[in-house]
Amino acid sequence: MRAEFPEFRLGKVLATSFTATLTERRGEPVERIPVPQRLVDWLAVYGLDVASCTDAQLDRARELREAIHAAATAGALQEPLPAPAVDVINACSTQGAAAAVLTPDGERRWRLGPDARVEDALGVVAADAIDILAGERDGKLALCASPTCRAAFFDASQSRSRRWCEMNTCGNRQKKARFNANRRGRQAEG
Secondary structure: OOOOOOOOOOOOOHHHHHHOOEEOOOOOOEEOOOOHHHHHHHHHHOOOOOOOOOHHHHHHHHHHHHHHHHHHHHHHOOOOOOHHHHHHHHHHHHHOOEEEEEOOOOOEEEEEOOOOOHHHHHHHHHHHHHHHHOOOOOOEEEEOOOOOOOOEEEEOOOOOOOOOOOHHHHHHHHHHHHHHHHHHHHHHHO
């Protein structure tokens, strides 16, 4: 990965990790796939290797990312899923060609063909989003408690009470801010 680009925020859930290619949505947004090659790089991290990406394919990927984020946000808030977002997710899911394969460990992985296109990889991401949005997995959709982030994430913790999309970023930032505020308060009293 190139140093001039922000690092990827990687998670265990493909669809919500994909939405994390745009972070700090309510602050100063950080685009983590600013050029087509970065999308190729991100897909490769998840085993969805494609040879190249055009500007139009990057635009479609961003459209899918925003559709998943809109639908996941609605799901987390227990609101109806926005029809335009559902349409984009469904269209991407049906346009891709990928096969689910079983690993010796009993896990499902996706396999793209040797001439895989970005659309094939996006189909996998869309299918993962459908699994989550349809309640096919054990867990729940939630929104990051950080007021500048508000990322949608899939909470598979035992208590289903996670507050942060990532403890190492948003959680630590909030804890540090709370610590500093408390310290300032104590200094003002003393």
